[in-house]
Amino acid sequence: MVEKRTIQREVFLSGVGIHSGQRVSLTLRPSACGRIVFRRLDLGGREIEVDPLKVESKNSSSLISEDCAVQTVEHLLAVLHILGIDSIEIDLDGGEIPVMDGSALPLAHAILEPGLSRLPSQKKVVKILREHTLREGQASLSFSPDQDFRLTYSIEFPHPAIGSQEFSFAATRQGFLAEIAPARTFGFLKDVLELWKRGLAKGGTLENAVILDDEKVINGPLRFPDEFVRHKILDLIGDLALWGHPFLGHFKAYRAGHSLHLKTIHFLLRNPDFWAFEESEAPSFLDA
Numbered sequence: 001m002v003e004k005r006t007i008q009r010e011v012f013l014s015g016v017g018i019h020s021g022q023r024v025s026l027t028l029r030p031s032a033c034g035r036i037v038f039r040r041l042d043l044g045g046r047e048i049e050v051d052p053l054k055v056e057s058k059n060s061s062s063l064i065s066e067d068c069a070v071q072t073v074e075h076l077l078a079v080l081h082i083l084g085i086d087s088i089e090i091d092l093d094g095g096e097i098p099v100m101d102g103s104a105l106p107l108a109h110a111i112l113e114p115g116l117s118r119l120p121s122q123k124k125v126v127k128i129l130r131e132h133t134l135r136e137g138q139a140s141l142s143f144s145p146d147q148d149f150r151l152t153y154s155i156e157f158p159h160p161a162i163g164s165q166e167f168s169f170a171a172t173r174q175g176f177l178a179e180i181a182p183a184r185t186f187g188f189l190k191d192v193l194e195l196w197k198r199g200l201a202k203g204g205t206l207e208n209a210v211i212l213d214d215e216k217v218i219n220g221p222l223r224f225p226d227e228f229v230r231h232k233i234l235d236l237i238g239d240l241a242l243w244g245h246p247f248l249g250h251f252k253a254y255r256a257g258h259s260l261h262l263k264t265i266h267f268l269l270r271n272p273d274f275w276a277f278e279e280s281e282a283p284s285f286l287d288a
């Protein structure tokens with residue numbers, strides 16, 4: 001049994017949204033509500049809950065509720081998930097979570113700073129019981145039973161600085177902070193104009209994303225030679241966190257992205273014979 005968790009004090013953060021380009025201030029507040037709730041102060045305090053059925057995935061994952069949204073929640077949700085925080089209220093004065101330096105590390109450090117407190121209610125762990133693979137074009141995402149929460153990601157980009165990369169991560173808090181949270185988002189210079197046309201990446205700069213031209217990283221050095229695939233693991237954790245339950249299972253992604261991550265959650269929701277709520281075991285990242 002693992003208790004739900006909140007933060008001990010308010011945390012204040014601000015920065016630019018990578019897609020909107022808007023400056024946003026965020027206040028994370030301790031709460032015993034047992035859920036993660038976003039509140040748009042700029043829209044009269046409209047509330048948006050984390051719900052995998054109310055998500056839009058374009059180049060990031062966004063929570064949508066009627067005419068109101070919170071864009072790019074995946075890095076923040078990944079941090080909250082690994083820290084075990086599932087009871088918190090997040091006030092923001094704009095429509096997007098700040099990108100910070102493109103990684104989850106500044107968010108993780110800020111949220112860890114006040115310390116966590118445990119609540120009387122229990123988390124429900126989802127234990128994967130049977131293997132399954134979802135496909136989307138050349139991409140695939142499979143899940144299978146495991147004693148712990150494990151993620152393996154493979155990417156292939158026909159680019160000299162990326163190529164084929166694979167990373168396997170058995171989730172622990174320390175491992176997340178050292179190996180996954182520092183990995184920054186990345187993009188290709190040639191795609192930037194196209195993204196701008198679609199109203200995306202307006203806040204993207206050389207300070208908050210790894211940018212590649214046709215041959216190389218133009219704003220190196222990288223934090224890890226395989227920073228790209230590590231960032232994909234961060235995104236996968238954040239998207240799996242949309243369901244709101246820790247997992248006992250192994251997720252293996254090949255050339256996937258936000259849309260296939262989300263389809264996997266939707267598949268699990270529609271097919272309860274592939275999993276069960278587990279009360280006596282929990283993944284080891286929650287030991288911290």
Ligand SMILES: [Zn+2]
Binds near residue numbers: 074185234
């Ligand atoms: Zn990302």
